[in-house]
Amino acid sequence: MNDAALSAEHYAQMAAAIRYLRAQQAQQPSLAEVAAQVGLSEFHFQRLFSRWVGVSPKRFLQFLTKERAKASLKASQSLLEASFSAGLSGPGRLHDLLVTCEAMSPGEIKAQGAGLTIGFGAACSPFGAVLLAWTARGLCHLAFFDDDGALAQAELQRLWPQAQMCAEQGAAQAYAMRIFAPAGHRQPLNLLLRGSNFQLQVWQALLATQPGQVLGYAQLASLAGKPKAARAVGSALAANTLGFLIPCHRVIRETGEVGQFRWGSERKELMQGWEAAHTICDKRSAE
Incomplete structure (x- = not known):
């Protein structure tokens, strides 16, 4: 195997x-x-x-547990206020991994990848098999899958129908090792985002959150500068094709329920627990 x-x-x-x-x-x-x-x-x-x-x-x-989730939601309010005061409403740190984001222009999105060469490949991660894709400007796709990967690859092709696809398994595994590396061994990473202005605002707001933190839809809407758009935030999360890196797994319902997730609620809970546990371990190592 x-x-x-x-x-x-x-x-x-x-x-x-x-x-x-x-x-x-x-x-x-x-x-x-x-x-x-x-x-x-x-x-x-x-x-x-x-x-x-x-x-x-x-x-x-x-x-x-739900009670811990509720407590975390309350604690997140002060963290969000601190983020605002520190000017962290844009791209920020993720797992001590300095993430730099670049948005595609509307013209580039309309071209559906024409003129682009996209490398792709499957790799292992702490959350199961993952399909990664990238251009010369950065990672543009990270999707988890539980089968042979054919459906995940078909989705990638559908998103970039005019691009030239180039399979590179070795490069995919190298990217995975960088993304999920232990604290102290992480390297800067560039992301190439394709989305509407609102979606970009939501994703950038997520990058201002911290590992182990959870927040509600209304809190995320406020962080994105759109306090009345809590319902629309859900659509922006569903459109995210850079799983884990754009950490939509940190968003839960105000009731404390884990809520839906594009790649499965069990995987979402595993990510939340993994981040919370590793955040504690990283703090202890730093002491």
């Missing part, structure tokens, strides 16, 4: 574990119970989960 297939299998097992943990939150299931649900020994499950997430399943469960 190759790395991408193994990664997809492991992600499926982690997603199943998260579904079980979510359903059994009140009972606080033991390690043995969760391991049995995904068909692994306790030892193997503990190792796999800790490698994937960075903390134990029991600790991870604490990051997924």
